[in-house]
Amino acid sequence: MKPEALDAFATQSIRPGTLEAAAASPGETGRSMTEASVTQQEKVHLPEQPRPPLNRLNTPLGQRIDGTEAAAKVVEEAAQVVEGVVQGVKAAIHEAVLWAEKKAEVLAHSEDHAGPYDSPATCAGGVSDLDVMATGVLPATIPVQEDGKDRELDGGHKSGGRDSRLAEMQKRIRTKQKWGANRKHSNHPLLLAATVAHGLLALGHMSKGLEQFKHASINALPTTLRGAVKAGWYEGGGFLLIMAILNYKWAQTGLLDVYDKSIAGLLVAILAGAAASYFQSGDKPTATALSVVAILQGLGAKGASP
Incomplete structure (x- = not known):
């Protein structure tokens, strides 16, 4: 051994583990080295434990991605609901427009074709008031009454509210004209x-x-x-x-x-x-x-x- 080692050994200034190793016998030293090598080999040949599968949701990035997908899903569902409501409103408006058009066509047909030949009964008879007027038996115009009033149909008030309102308006006009004529030169x-x-x-x-x-x-x-x-x-x-x-x-x-x-x-x-x-x-x-x-x-x- 070197003199420095001997001095250290003599003064016991080195580490305790080194002193024990130096004091131990050569057989114990070899046995301890053998056990250490065996332990290292066992550690080397020890089978590795399988790693648990990585859950991307447990990571911060996975949580952010999952939150974005959930928000996108909610937005998509809301868009579907709104689209359904809009489609329902469009369908209702379309039905209302169709109903109004059908009603207008029915009213137009009833007003445009209210002649004497539209009824099956008059068509079956083959003779109407128009035929008599055409032959000259009946006059085609309504005579003016003797008191100077405007022309009125005999059944004007029976045909509906429109004829009654028209007759009332004509009556007011006649009243104003008559009163104005009477008061034209006198106050x-x-x-x-x-x-x-x-x-x-x-x-x-x-x-x-x-x-x-x-x-x-x-x-x-x-x-x-x-x-x-x-x-x-x-x-x-x-x-x-x-x-x-x-x-x-x-x-x-x-x-x-x-x-x-x-x-x-x-x-x-x-x-x-x-x-x-x-x-x-x-x-x-x-x-x-x-x-x-x-x-x-x-x-x-x-x-x-x-």
Whole structure:
């Protein structure tokens, strides 16, 4: 052995395992080496344990891919549901359109082919009113009545709501024409008086409003409130002027329909209410003027009704 090894062995400064190996006999050393080699050979020849199959879902990448596929599947199912609803709506609309077209064809056929030869009974007979008209036995036109009214069918009200409405419209037209002809050269005096009275009321209302605008109490109001008061006076004057124009029109033609009568009645009520209000406030001249105009309006409307 080298002197350094002997010194180390003598001073026991090397590792304990090395000291034991140096102190051991050569036979024990060989036996331990043999056992170590055998152990290594057993480890080498030991069969490897089979690895478990790799589950891609357990990996982060697999989890992300699986989540994407699930979301895509949900989106696909939702798209299928929406497509089914759209198809159902299209089918319903298509059926409604087909039904409307069939209904229109049926109505058109019934209106276009409502002649005397469309019925099997008239076709079997072989003779209709048209044949008699063609031979000259019956006149082809409906005679005008002696009182100058328009032509009307005898069974107009029996054929349906459309004929009844047409007859009512013709009646209104005749009434307006007759009333206009009778009133062409003569005006209703009460309605003319109401027209003049409404005009005077409008002028008086506006002049009184202008006087009120100069008053100190009106000028002391805020700008917005002062503007509202002025607008109210102007609206009152404009309303009276419109009523004057309507009364002049009624004096020419009369109250022809229910709308004219309703407006006239409403105007009488407004004038009467205003007269009562002014009477309670102590303004008797204004109340008297409004009462006179209301009476003229009511009598004129009653006398001008056909």
